[in-house]
Amino acid sequence: MITFPIAKINLGLNVVERRSDGYHNLETVFYPVPITDALEVQLMDEQFPSDVDCDLKVTNIQVEGDEQKNLIVKAYQLLKRDFPSQLKRVHAHLYKAIPTQAGMGGGSSDCAAMIKLLNEQFQLHLSNDQMIGYAAQLGADCPFFILNRPVYAEGIGERMQTIDLNLNGLYLAVVRPDIPVPTKEAFSLIKPAKPSICCRQIVEQPVEQWRDLLVNDFEKSVFAIHPQIGEIKVRLYELGSVYSAMSGSGSSVFGLFRNPIELDSQFEGMYTKCVRL
Numbered sequence: 300m301i302t303f304p305i306a307k308i309n310l311g312l313n314v315v316e317r318r319s320d321g322y323h324n325l326e327t328v329f330y331p332v333p334i335t336d337a338l339e340v341q342l343m344d345e346q347f348p349s350d351v352d353c354d355l356k357v358t359n360i361q362v363e364g365d366e367q368k369n370l371i372v373k374a375y376q377l378l379k380r381d382f383p384s385q386l387k388r389v390h391a392h393l394y395k396a397i398p399t400q401a402g403m404g405g406g407s408s409d410c411a412a413m414i415k416l417l418n419e420q421f422q423l424h425l426s427n428d429q430m431i432g433y434a435a436q437l438g439a440d441c442p443f444f445i446l447n448r449p450v451y452a453e454g455i456g457e458r459m460q461t462i463d464l465n466l467n468g469l470y471l472a473v474v475r476p477d478i479p480v481p482t483k484e485a486f487s488l489i490k491p492a493k494p495s496i497c498c499r500q501i502v503e504q505p506v507e508q509w510r511d512l513l514v515n516d517f518e519k520s521v522f523a524i525h526p527q528i529g530e531i532k533v534r535l536y537e538l539g540s541v542y543s544a545m546s547g548s549g550s551s552v553f554g555l556f557r558n559p560i561e562l563d564s565q566f567e568g569m570y571t572k573c574v575r576l
Contacts (some may be wrong), residue, residue, distance in 0.1 A: 302416050303335040304408035305447060306397045307440070308471070308546045308553050311466075311498025312515040314489045322439075322455050323486060328498050329404075329443045330464065333574050336397050338371070338412050340420060343388035352388045352392035365481060369393075370410035370437055373476055377433055378417055385421045388461060399572045400479040404444065404545025410437050411444030413415050419527075451499040464502055466576045468558050472540070474531050475551040475570040485548035488520035506555060509542045514545055517548045528552060534565065 310328040317323050343349065353375035355366045359409035362369065371391055379386045391413070396403030411434050418425045425433075429446055430491045430567030439456035450459040494514065522529030528545065531552040535543040551570075555559075562571035 300341075300416055300420050301337060301339040302344050302412045303337055304397070304401040304405070304444065305403060306332050306334040308332055308403065308409070309544070310502050310509075310513060311495045311513045311544075312517060312547065313498060314486070314491045315493050318455075318492045323489070323491060324454055325456055326450065326461065326494070326498055327452050327456070327463070328502050329440065329452055329459075330466065330500035331449070331458075332403075332473075332574055332576065334353050334397055334403070334473065336409055336412075337394040338409060338416065339392045339394075340413075340416055341390045341392075343390050345388075347388070349388070352376075352386070353391055354389070355391045355393065357393045357395055360399060362393075362399060370406050370441075371413045373437055374410040374413040374433070375417065377436060378414065378423070378520065381544060382421070382423055385423060386417065387421070398473075398475045398551060400481075401475045401551035401570075402480075402545065402549050403551055404440050404547070407434075407438045407441040408444040410434070411441050415552045417444065439460065446502075456534075462499060462502070466506070469506070469576050471539075471574050472535060472538075472556055472558040472562055472576050473546075473551055473570070473572045474535070474553075474556045474562060474566045475575075476525075476527055476531065476566075477569065478525050478550045480525065480528075480549040482548050485517050485521060488524075489516055492516075493575065504540050507566065511538075513544065515544050515546075518545050521545065523548050525550065531566065538565065546552060 311325040430445045431442040435457045449464040452459045535554035543554040
């Protein structure tokens with residue numbers, strides 16, 4: 300079986316308070332976007348000599364770390380724990396196309412897609428709520444990718460409310476410079492504060508009004524350390540974006556446009572993508 304994990308952008312991202320467990324409470328709007336990986340799972344032959352139940356191979360974009368410690372494998376192990384007889388040994392192949400360390404949720408989407416794929420392939424009959432419960436054990440924004448529809452999220456990203464938000468017809472331009480921004484570093488520079496206007500209220504207004512209202516709290520500190528990332532946002536506005544922001548803790552920056560735009564010549568040496576929403 301094959302599935303296509305999608306990416307996300309954050310429309311507003313406010314870090315409102317530090318929790319006693321070391322995490323931070325957030326307010327954000329997750330929006331799904333049609334930039335995808337490809338994840339294929341095949342049954343492993345019973346005679347195949349392997350000491351692992353889920354063998355993962357990643358191609359196209361290199362992913363840091365041991366493949367057997369990837370969230371996809373952890374998703375399999377999580378379900379195998381509760382369904383030891385139903386889940387068989389599998390080969391998993393991930394064709395990675397969503398940029399990594401980009402604030403677009405690629406890794407979280409991959410593991411959520413694995414949960415959904417295994418649920419279907421092995422007829423586990425899990426509900427969305429049950430799959431969200433498993434996804435939440437793997438990462439804060441993993442549950443969003445079980446739903447794959449616009450949501451307003453609170454807590455560490457796991458408390459979600461579906462919202463009526465439709466950006467169809469706009470074009471999404473994404474630019475990711477070759478500048479990794481570790482999430483831990485980004486959070487360490489944040490001073491939590493409650494915004495005067497919640498991002499959920501802001502996205503109810505026309506997109507043209509978002510520019511002065513919809514804020515990603517990570518931009519201030521990340522742009523100070525990596526001014527090139529901030530320059531990308533400025534350039535996207537110069538090219539006609541109606542709204543532009545960094546997604547997540549970076550380093551990708553996106554712009555919403557009324558018309559398609561050619562990006563390669565503007566951002567040489569960087570990952571670029573323009574898709575219709």
